[in-house]
Amino acid sequence: MESLEYFLPQVWFVILALFLFLYVMLDGFDLGVGILSLTSSSEERRGILMTSLSNVWDANETWLVIMGGALFGAFPLAYGTILQALYIPIFLMIFGFIFRAVAFEFREHANRKFFWNIAFGAGSFLAALGQGFALGAILQGIAVDDAGHFIGGTWDWLGLRSILVALTLIQGYVLSGSTYLIMKTEGELQNTHYLTAKISAVTTFIGAVYLTITTPIFYESARDRLFTQPLVYIFALIPLLGTLLIFLLLRSLYLEQERIPFIWTILLFLLSFLGLGLIVFPYIIPTKITIYQAAASPSSLVFMIIFIGFLIPIMLAYNIYQYIVFRGKVTGGNYGE
Amino acid sequence: MDFLSNPVVLSRMQFALTAIFHILWPVLTTGMAIYLVIVEGLWLKTRNPNYYYHARFWSKLYVLNFGIGVATGIPMEFQFGTNWAPFSQSVGDFFGSILGFEASMAFMLEAGFLGIMLFGWERVNPVMHYLATIMVAFGANLSTFWILTANSWMQTPAGGNFVEGNFIVKDYFQAIFNPFMLNSVLHMFFATLETSLFVIGGISAWYIINKRNTDFFARSFKIVLAVTIAVAPLQLYIGHSSGEQVYHYQPTKLAAMEAQWETIPAGQSASWSLLAITNEKAEKNPWEISIPHLLGYIIEFKPKLSEPVQGLKEWQPEDRPHLLGLIYYAFRVMIAIGVFFAGLMALSVLQWLRGKLSSENIWQQRWLMRGWILAAPLGYIAVESGWIVRCVGRQPWTVYGQIRTVDAAANLPPGEILSSLLSFASIYILLFCSALYFGSRIIRQGPNLELPVPGVDEEAGLDLTPAEHKPNRRPVEAQQ
Numbered sequence: 001m002e003s004l005e006y007f008l009p010q011v012w013f014v015i016l017a018l019f020l021f022l023y024v025m026l027d028g029f030d031l032g033v034g035i036l037s038l039t040s041s042s043e044e045r046r047g048i049l050m051t052s053l054s055n056v057w058d059a060n061e062t063w064l065v066i067m068g069g070a071l072f073g074a075f076p077l078a079y080g081t082i083l084q085a086l087y088i089p090i091f092l093m094i095f096g097f098i099f100r101a102v103a104f105e106f107r108e109h110a111n112r113k114f115f116w117n118i119a120f121g122a123g124s125f126l127a128a129l130g131q132g133f134a135l136g137a138i139l140q141g142i143a144v145d146d147a148g149h150f151i152g153g154t155w156d157w158l159g160l161r162s163i164l165v166a167l168t169l170i171q172g173y174v175l176s177g178s179t180y181l182i183m184k185t186e187g188e189l190q191n192t193h194y195l196t197a198k199i200s201a202v203t204t205f206i207g208a209v210y211l212t213i214t215t216p217i218f219y220e221s222a223r224d225r226l227f228t229q230p231l232v233y234i235f236a237l238i239p240l241l242g243t244l245l246i247f248l249l250l251r252s253l254y255l256e257q258e259r260i261p262f263i264w265t266i267l268l269f270l271l272s273f274l275g276l277g278l279i280v281f282p283y284i285i286p287t288k289i290t291i292y293q294a295a296a297s298p299s300s301l302v303f304m305i306i307f308i309g310f311l312i313p314i315m316l317a318y319n320i321y322q323y324i325v326f327r328g329k330v331t332g333g334n335y336g337e
Numbered sequence: 338m339d340f341l342s343n344p345v346v347l348s349r350m351q352f353a354l355t356a357i358f359h360i361l362w363p364v365l366t367t368g369m370a371i372y373l374v375i376v377e378g379l380w381l382k383t384r385n386p387n388y389y390y391h392a393r394f395w396s397k398l399y400v401l402n403f404g405i406g407v408a409t410g411i412p413m414e415f416q417f418g419t420n421w422a423p424f425s426q427s428v429g430d431f432f433g434s435i436l437g438f439e440a441s442m443a444f445m446l447e448a449g450f451l452g453i454m455l456f457g458w459e460r461v462n463p464v465m466h467y468l469a470t471i472m473v474a475f476g477a478n479l480s481t482f483w484i485l486t487a488n489s490w491m492q493t494p495a496g497g498n499f500v501e502g503n504f505i506v507k508d509y510f511q512a513i514f515n516p517f518m519l520n521s522v523l524h525m526f527f528a529t530l531e532t533s534l535f536v537i538g539g540i541s542a543w544y545i546i547n548k549r550n551t552d553f554f555a556r557s558f559k560i561v562l563a564v565t566i567a568v569a570p571l572q573l574y575i576g577h578s579s580g581e582q583v584y585h586y587q588p589t590k591l592a593a594m595e596a597q598w599e600t601i602p603a604g605q606s607a608s609w610s611l612l613a614i615t616n617e618k619a620e621k622n623p624w625e626i627s628i629p630h631l632l633g634y635i636i637e638f639k640p641k642l643s644e645p646v647q648g649l650k651e652w653q654p655e656d657r658p659h660l661l662g663l664i665y666y667a668f669r670v671m672i673a674i675g676v677f678f679a680g681l682m683a684l685s686v687l688q689w690l691r692g693k694l695s696s697e698n699i700w701q702q703r704w705l706m707r708g709w710i711l712a713a714p715l716g717y718i719a720v721e722s723g724w725i726v727r728c729v730g731r732q733p734w735t736v737y738g739q740i741r742t743v744d745a746a747a748n749l750p751p752g753e754i755l756s757s758l759l760s761f762a763s764i765y766i767l768l769f770c771s772a773l774y775f776g777s778r779i780i781r782q783g784p785n786l787e788l789p790v791p792g793v794d795e796e797a798g799l800d801l802t803p804a805e806h807k808p809n810r811r812p813v814e815a816q817q
Binding site for chain 1: 427
């Protein structure tokens with residue numbers, strides 16, 4: 001029983017990381033495409049951008065809903081404390097989601113599309129910004145009492161560091177959106193996004209380098225743990241691999257490859273995730289509350305593994321099926337009905 | 338304006354606003370999904386293209402609602418954390434895992450097949466498409482199941498106990514199948530279905546009365562009518578047994594629903610209050626019309642009750658639900674709408690049996706059609722009223738008998754909640770007006786009966802091979 005109390009929260013930490021990764025990977029490019037739509041030069045281009053997402057954005061966003069539900073069930077203490085602490089970033093994200101979601105249908109039916117274009121682009125931006133602030137604030141640290149309840153202030157989440165994290169995340173989403181559009185479009189539009197991909201790859205890299213260097217300095221506990229063997233080797237490997245991936249990504253962009261840049265981008269996200277996971281573990285509210293303190297009862301965790309865990313392959317299967325059905329380039333400007 | 342500085346009141350207002358607004362959209366999409374399964378099934382079976390056009394026309398309204406439903410659903414989940422952290426931390430063990438099941442089992446299923454259902458007509462074969470439609474409908478109704486399970490547990494918590502304020506599950510089966518669960522799930526299932534049926538029927542009636550595509554809409558009108566024959570009476574019955582359960586498990590709520598101040602002892606005649614003016618300060622109803630013996634008949638089919646009906650005065654004011662007038666009238670509005678629906682159904686069936694609903698002369702049934710147009714928005718009002726009775730009537734408890742609402746809310750700065758509340762209010766007004774505007778536009782445009790029908794070869798019947806993938810062409814559905 002003793003080991004189970006460690007093992008089960010660890011399993012859920014990994015499952016939650018998986019959900020969050022799927023969300024960031026998939027809705028990341030949705031939000032990136034949305035942000036890029038703000039720079040679209042014509043109504044037709046914007047139409048193609050939105051069509052490329054019309055059948056996938058909802059399922060992609062759902063990974064976050066699943067992550068939320070699973071966090072609520074598996075680590076109730078963290079769910080309450082983190083969300084209360086991040087009140088404003090969470091609602092920024094939610095309002096962004098609302099505008100993004102309704103823009104698809106409303107723009108399609110509207111005669112004057114201007115307002116819904118802005119709703120789509122600015123909504124995507126707002127959602128990404130909220131997420132960036134949330135991530136930044138969690139890494140920055142949340143003020144809690146001994147029982148793990150939030151005792152900080154309304155604006156605690158706002159700081160130089162969380163702004164930097166937010167900007168980097170937005171760059172990452174733009175990169176991901178650009179490489180997705182390289183896959184889904186052709187001609188002029190594709191050329192534009194080779195360019196946006198190159199720019200955002202560089203800006204993402206700068207942000208990531210800065211954050212990687214400063215994070216271990218920031219966390220005493222992370223520093224102590226990461227600079228002991230054998231973790232230090234893994235930890236040293238991550239920046240090296242990251243640099244290599246950025247190089248490969250830029251190279252594939254110069255060679256004008258169509259699918260490869262998206263794959264390198266996903267691997268970059270995966271690598272950043274592994275890095276973050278290593279730094280954060282075993283905390284769920286970094287450096288205050290561990291996953292063991294925040295975990296639900298073992299019976300709940302087991303029950304959730306049965307009901308949610310075994311559904312993961314099934315969910316992945318029908319999501320992949322949907323991508324296969326809608327593979328190929330998008331050319332028409334109609335969002336479709 | 339004391340309440341503006343009270344975080345509990347503000348969080349409740351925000352939750353009420355977001356819930357009341359959110360439910361408007363999934364009510365239609367969950368119920369209409371079943372209608373879409375019916376018409377697409379009829380199309381596959383009969384190969385009559387009219388059924389295909391029904392699927393296409395109604396799914397336009399469907400997707401308009403769906404987007405708003407998704408967008409407004411997300412704040413519901415996250416609010417448990419942002420505004421109700423103590424509640425989340427105390428019951429997350431059970432309540433959170435149920436929301437997790439809902440998301441992964443139901444919500445993802447719906448989202449994962451929605452793209453194919455809406456945009457995949459040309460990309461997959463008809464049977465695969467039908468499977469996608471069924472999955473969307475199944476996912477939506479599975480959502481109803483899990484959400485109502487979670488809410489029922491808040492009404493009649495079971496399956497574990499509270500240890501140092503945290504709920505620890507002992508028996509998941511008992512917690513999920515808590516006393517209210519079955520009735521609540523069925524009541525909401527039929528509520529979404531009945532609301533959608535009367536919306537579809539009402540819109541069809543509007544076309545019929547205007548003699549637009551009369552043939553086409555007489556078809557949907559009759560499909561809807563056929564289904565309501567079962568749904569309308571069943572809903573009344575389930576509503577009735579839900580009321581009986583409230584009588585047994587939530588006496589404070591029953592007293593509030595009836596605005597009953599004094600206890601009616603066992604063996605006395607119990608009258609049913611039809612209309613009343615309530616006065617919470619004076620603890621009485623200054624004016625009231627009631628029907629003798631009726632409450633006895635409602636609860637036990639006899640004039641005198643074998644068990645007492647407890648009055649509000651049995652509890653201290655802080656243990657009673659407030660907003661009495663709201664609970665009392667919301668309950669009566671819901672019942673009146675349920676009865677009106679059943680009556681309208683009965684009248685329409687009568688005309689149908691007399692042969693008055695044939696596509697040649699259905700437009701002459703002007704009053705009946707007007708009745709259906711009037712009925713179209715009523716389902717929503719009934720659903721909202723029912724939820725008001727359910728959740729305002731549960732007060733002062735968030736988890737009945739266990740966690741008080743004042744203890745469930747996070748102690749946030751009032752300004753913070755007020756700003757999100759006002760943002761929600763303004764965004765939702767914008768969404769509501771836009772949805773009405775675009776929805777009525779879709780209705781005024783009417784169905785497109787020129788669309789090519791996919792996968793059907795006139796000679797050979799249904800073609801079951803997958804549609805050829807045409808990477809450089811938008812699917813036919815984009816060319817409307």
